[in-house]
Amino acid sequence: MKIGIVSDSHGGYQYLDTMLACKEAKNVKLWLFAGDIAMDADYLAMVTDKEVIRVAGNNDWPGGRLPDYETVDIAGHTILLTHGHLFGVNFGLNNLQQAALDVGADIAVYGHTHVAVEEMKGDVLILNPGSISRPRDASNGSFMVMDLQPDKSPCVKLIRI
Template identity: 80%
Template sequence: MRVGILSDSHGDYRYIDQALAHKEAQDVEVWLFAGDIAMDADYLAMVTDKEVIKVAGNNDWPGGRLPDYETADIAGHTIFLTHGHLFGVGFGLHNLAQAAVDVGADIAVYGHTHIAVDTLLDDVRILNPGSISRPRDARNGSFMVMNLEVDKSPRVKLLRI
């Protein structure tokens, strides 16, 4: 299954549109939105006919209407999705990896730092697609596309728009 991963659009829908128009996104079957801003996740769900799994970011609370984290079982993998601010991702990924382990996830997806990450920690594949609209690690925004198959390691591509 092909999974798209977006984060940190901060109200700028044109970057979501650019990600959706990217050739690598054409066969995405489900989108993960790792927060900031909840209305952007709603927009993504409106303009695509694919499922969008979404969580709140630090700019969506207090009182946000989305959960702080979600788990999703996709193609034999369990994904822990969060924005990351509640797990201190700006200071390291160990708390995030532990939260993923605690729920039985083999993949953790987060945002918040606006810096793309693809690493393995405590047997958890940790992914941050960077920011689609306000990157801190490059000139252009980014998102990820991940291919998931049962009993196989995820294949992940970082894509710049």
């Protein structure tokens, strides 16, 4: 199953449109939105007619209409989806790794730092798609597409728009 991962759009619908125009986004069956700004996830769901699992980012407060994290089971994998700010991801990934282990997740997806990451930390694959609109690690925004199959390691691709 192809899963799109995006974060930190900060109101930039045009970046989501550019992302959706990429060939890699065409076969995505489900989107994970790792926070900042929640209305953008609503837009993504509307224009793609795909399910978008979303969590609150630090810029999505107050409001409380979204959870701080979600756990999702897909194709034999368990994913912890969070924005990351509550796990101190600016200072390292140990807390996020432990949170994933605590909920039985083998994949942790976060945002917040605006820097793309794909790192295996123990038994947890940790992913950050970077920011689609305000990257801090390159001049172009980014998102990820992950292919999940039962009993296989995830195949992840970072796409710059």
